[in-house]
Amino acid sequence: MSATGEPQPMTARAGAPLRGVAQVPGDKSVSHRALILGALAVGETRIEGLLEGQDVLDTAEAMRAFGAEAVREGPGRWRVQGVGVGGFAEPDRVIDCGNSGTGVRLIMGAMATTPIAATFTGDASLVKRPMARVTDPLALFGARMLGRAGGRLPMTVLGARDPVPVRYALPVASAQVKSAVLLAGLNAPGQTVVIEREATRDHTERMLGGFGAEVTVTDTEEGRVVTLTGQPELRPQTLVVPRDPSSAAFPVCAALIAEGSEVRVPGIGLNPTRAGLYETLREMGAELAFEEAREEGGEPVADLVARFSPALRGVEVPAGRAASMIDEYPVLAAVAACAEGPTVMRGVGELRVKESDRIAAMAAGLRACGVEVEEGDDWWIVHGRGARGVPGGATVASHLDHRIAMSFLVLGLAARAPVTVDDAGPIATSFPGFPELMRGLGAEIGAEASAA
Ligand code: S3P
Numbered sequence: 030m031s032a033t034g035e036p037q038p039m040t041a042r043a044g045a046p047l048r049g050v051a052q053v054p055g056d057k058s059v060s061h062r063a064l065i066l067g068a069l070a071v072g073e074t075r076i077e078g079l080l081e082g083q084d085v086l087d088t089a090e091a092m093r094a095f096g097a098e099a100v101r102e103g104p105g106r107w108r109v110q111g112v113g114v115g116g117f118a119e120p121d122r123v124i125d126c127g128n129s130g131t132g133v134r135l136i137m138g139a140m141a142t143t144p145i146a147a148t149f150t151g152d153a154s155l156v157k158r159p160m161a162r163v164t165d166p167l168a169l170f171g172a173r174m175l176g177r178a179g180g181r182l183p184m185t186v187l188g189a190r191d192p193v194p195v196r197y198a199l200p201v202a203s204a205q206v207k208s209a210v211l212l213a214g215l216n217a218p219g220q221t222v223v224i225e226r227e228a229t230r231d232h233t234e235r236m237l238g239g240f241g242a243e244v245t246v247t248d249t250e251e252g253r254v255v256t257l258t259g260q261p262e263l264r265p266q267t268l269v270v271p272r273d274p275s276s277a278a279f280p281v282c283a284a285l286i287a288e289g290s291e292v293r294v295p296g297i298g299l300n301p302t303r304a305g306l307y308e309t310l311r312e313m314g315a316e317l318a319f320e321e322a323r324e325e326g327g328e329p330v331a332d333l334v335a336r337f338s339p340a341l342r343g344v345e346v347p348a349g350r351a352a353s354m355i356d357e358y359p360v361l362a363a364v365a366a367c368a369e370g371p372t373v374m375r376g377v378g379e380l381r382v383k384e385s386d387r388i389a390a391m392a393a394g395l396r397a398c399g400v401e402v403e404e405g406d407d408w409w410i411v412h413g414r415g416a417r418g419v420p421g422g423a424t425v426a427s428h429l430d431h432r433i434a435m436s437f438l439v440l441g442l443a444a445r446a447p448v449t450v451d452d453a454g455p456i457a458t459s460f461p462g463f464p465e466l467m468r469g470l471g472a473e474i475g476a477e478a479s480a481a
Pocket residue numbers: 057058059131202203204205206208230355356379
């Protein structure tokens with residue numbers, strides 16, 4: 030939706046090849062964490078390349094409500110004056126995290142061991158999403174919560190007065206839950222331990238180390254064990270946010286399926302806990318090169334070069350890879366629709382509790398575009414129709430989900446008839462300027478309602 034609340038339909042159609050350089054915005058996961066840890070440090074943190082999508086702006090506003098200063102000094106350039114671990118003030122207003130599960134879950138963790146109350150809410154998508162996965166471990170620290178049935182927002186969290194450290198084995202592979210526990214552990218005495226069976230994105234651990242906290246990571250038979258020593262004084266940092274591999278996925282995938290394309294996407298974060306899509310695309314036969322591999326801001330980055338790949342074939346994506354590409358399955362499904370044969374995705378039940386039920390949303394839209402999809406609780410299969418084989422010609426629902434909207438616009442660039450999304454407004458939560466960037470590459474994407 031737009032600021033006026035009106036849906037913004039948008040249509041993509043096949044046309045000229047995509048060519049040029051795509052400068053995608055900063056990493057959303059890293060941006061949230063930079064603001065939150067900056068707010069918990071003593072002194073002034075400087076951030077370059079912050080994503081200025083609505084999700085992250087909502088987190089900046091939340092940090093102000095908890096007493097930190099967060100000031101925009103220029104495009105992507107921010108200054109955060111932190112209040113120190115345990116220094117959050119009680120907000121005098123409801124914390125509205127908009128569309129962002131990451132924002133609300135991380136902030137709940139960050140305040141759960143400080144004796145203040147805060148009430149959280151969000152948009153029509155966020156209030157449907159499960160919060161028990163974070164409130165269960167936060168209760169072990171001594172925090173209390175009162176929310177709607179099923180642990181849904183709006184919810185009030187009362188932070189623990191005398192927090193105790195926690196040892197927690199994650200029941201679901203979730204970096205948000207891991208991060209909420211670690212952020213809560215900051216203000217608990219002693220050692221807080223999180224154990225994950227599958228490695229999820231590790232930006233919180235990396236960044237906590239950079240801010241001077243004592244964090245160790247060990248691989249054991251139980252899984253990956255992250256141990257944080259509580260009550261550190263966090264030292265302010267100068268942070269450079271890498272460009273988001275999850276946003277890069279859209280111009281990259283568009284280039285792979287739009288005839289004659291060649292697109293360069295520079296400076297993309299390729300942290301191995303985030304890079305599963307690119308491995309999968311290569312297995313499908315994508316013409317994808319990684320150039321100038323280097324390190325920026327403590328994260329591995331490279332320039333990606335994607336070329337039209339007419340001979341893509343379906344693959345079986347290993348379930349063990351799910352965590353490293355969890356946000357990329359929708360756009361992978363768009364590519365899979367243009368590949369020969371089935372693409373099988375298993376171990377992806379988490380897709381059903383994202384900004385939308387992403388399996389259901391993609392399956393419905395793909396079927397409307399003439400692509401056969403099978404689905405179960407935690408698996409789905411997209412039956413590819415080969416290059417230039419997707420009929421398209423449909424209007425699909427984005428369900429308040431930025432990645433569903435962008436995935437169908439990407440598909441529209443390769444389908445035989447245009448594809449319309451009913452509401453492209455949510456794209457601004459993670460990728461402001463997406464339509465303009467794509468048009469700059471030559472894509473025919475316009476603000477129109479009709480797919481015909
Ligand atoms: C994120 C973790 C993932 C991902 C989300 C961002 C993070 O969610 O889907 O977009 O920044 O920690 P889960 O932790 O629920 O898997």
